[in-house]
Amino acid sequence: MHRRASAIDDFTGGWALVSGAARAEGLGFAFAGQLAAAGLNLVLTDVLDDxxxxxxxxxxxxxGVEVRTAACDLGEAAPYPAIEQAVADIDVDVLVCNHMYTPAETPPILDMPLETHSRMIDINARGYTNLIHRFGTDMRTRGRGAIVVVASGAGLTSAPYTAAYSANKAFQIALGEALWYEMRGTGVDVLVMVGGLMNTQGDALDRYPRYPIAEPEDVVREVISAVGRKHLVVPGVANRMFLLAQTRLMSRRRTVSVIGGFMARGLGKS
Incomplete structure (x- = not known):
């Protein structure tokens, strides 16, 4: 029996909404490109309007697909007027929650302003929840759809100096896995992506070793192929090996210590 390449194939000619899609080098734009190549029309949202x-x-x-934009701040309270206007006459078949706010500075937890912590929670935790609740509810009612929750291995292990980031990613993983379980049998596929280092930040990763840094197009290709087949995907061999060692072969204490040293070197901490 022939097996479909991905559940995404079922939505050709329909619509996908991708958050965090404004930067040319970003993962969201890579998702948008491959969804468009699969024949989906797009709604792109980001805070960067131009x-x-x-x-x-x-x-x-x-x-040659239709592409609509909805520039908005996902840290604001829902509903988001720009998104509601963009989707007023369509059904969103595929939702890719990819947006992320991470400040350029990477201080210890107590040295980061409380306002910055709150802003990260608003965008990265509440923003994900808002989009998933809004469009997941519609998908469940229609009995079809797909949701991709873009998270990170940092959410499984914690990451000193980027603790607020890893805490938000842990939230996304927990939310996405529970959603997958609850949506079984509804016709809505849910996939949690647990990503690693990716070439999406210019020279920001120059202090890190190159071998674990994946290209966003390769990551997206693996993620899209897993929709409808898995509940969680860890794209990239290096990423899988790192997470295997960190979550199965080392104690939690050892893992946090190893990652702390890795992050300190990569971020140029003394």
């Missing part, structure tokens, strides 16, 4: 419009134009010209 960059978002530029990405939309590129995708429409390259793939």
């Amino acid at each position: 960059e978002l419009s530029a990405r939309a134009g590129e995708l429409a010209a390259r793939f």
Whole structure:
């Protein structure tokens, strides 16, 4: 019996909403490109209005799909008027929650301003919940759809100096896995992506070794192929090996110590 390449194939001609899609080098734009290549029309949302419009134009010209933009701050309270306007006459078949706010500074937890912690929670935890609740409810009612929750291995292990980031990623993993269980039998596929280091940040990763840093296009290809087949995917061999060692072969204390040293070197901490 022939097996479909991905559940995404079922939505050709439909619509996908991708958050955090404004940066040309970003993971969200890579998701948008491969969804467009699969024949889906797009709604792109991000806080960066001009960059978002530029990405939309590129995708429409390259793939011949319809691309709408909804520039908004996902840290604000839902509903999001720009998104509601963009989807007023369509059904969203695929939701990719990818947006992430991480400040450039990486101080210890107690040295980061409380306002920054709160802002990260608003965007990365509440923002994910808002989008998933809004569009997941519609998908369940229709009995079809797919949700991709973009998280990180840092959410499984913690990461000193980027603790607020890893805490938000842990929230996303827990939310996404529970959602997968609860949505079984509804016709809605849920996939949690547990990513590693990716080439999405220019020279920000120059102090890290190169071998674990994946290309976003390769990551997206593996994630899309897993929709409808898995509940959680860890893309990339290096990423899988790192997480195997950190979650199965070492104690929690040892893992946090090893990652702390890795992060200190990568971030240039003394």
